[in-house]
Amino acid sequence: MPENEKIEKTGAGSEPAQAPSKPAKAEKKPKAAKKDAKPGLFQRIGRWFREMKSELKKVVWPTPKQTVNNTLTVIACVIVVGIFIWVFDALAGEIIRALLRLFGKA
Template sequence: MSEKEKMNQDATAEGTSVERVKETKAAKPKKDKAKAEKDKKPGFGKRLGRFFRELKAELKKVSWPTRADTLKKTGIVIVCVIVVGIIVWIFDGIASSVIDALLSLFGR
């Protein structure tokens, strides 16, 4: 017995005729069109409004630092930048002195 005959027997055993199965298959394109209309992108204004609503909701979830915490961390960053700047300045001076010594040693 072929698979089609088995499917037909199963459909008739369940009380469903082959015609109903065909009707169901024929009705699918109509549902696809309705689904396609639902899946259309909303307009620019609606998308922009949704973006700002979601942005506001996300910003409410943020744990904002206190003023004292912000000032403390800003001070730490400034001190670190100054320390790294001094270290780079020292190494630059040393490298410059070494290059000048080598150039004077080889007579350029």
């Protein structure tokens, strides 16, 4: 320990501080105390539901107008992607049929 800290702890001009006494051996705790350390299954389940309920109170729920708007946006995106997949599938099928006809396997 640096000298400055020793002087500050002991005080200016006073006797050196005594070394702290060794801690007593830890007493053995009864098994009942160990059992209380971890809550039971039903207590943990109950705490989980309480925490979930408090988190759900913090959620900012959308208005009905926002919900309808978001739903229509999702439906439109699904239709557009579906059309792209349908067109790609039709083109790929025609290309494969043309190749098979070209090589006489059809």
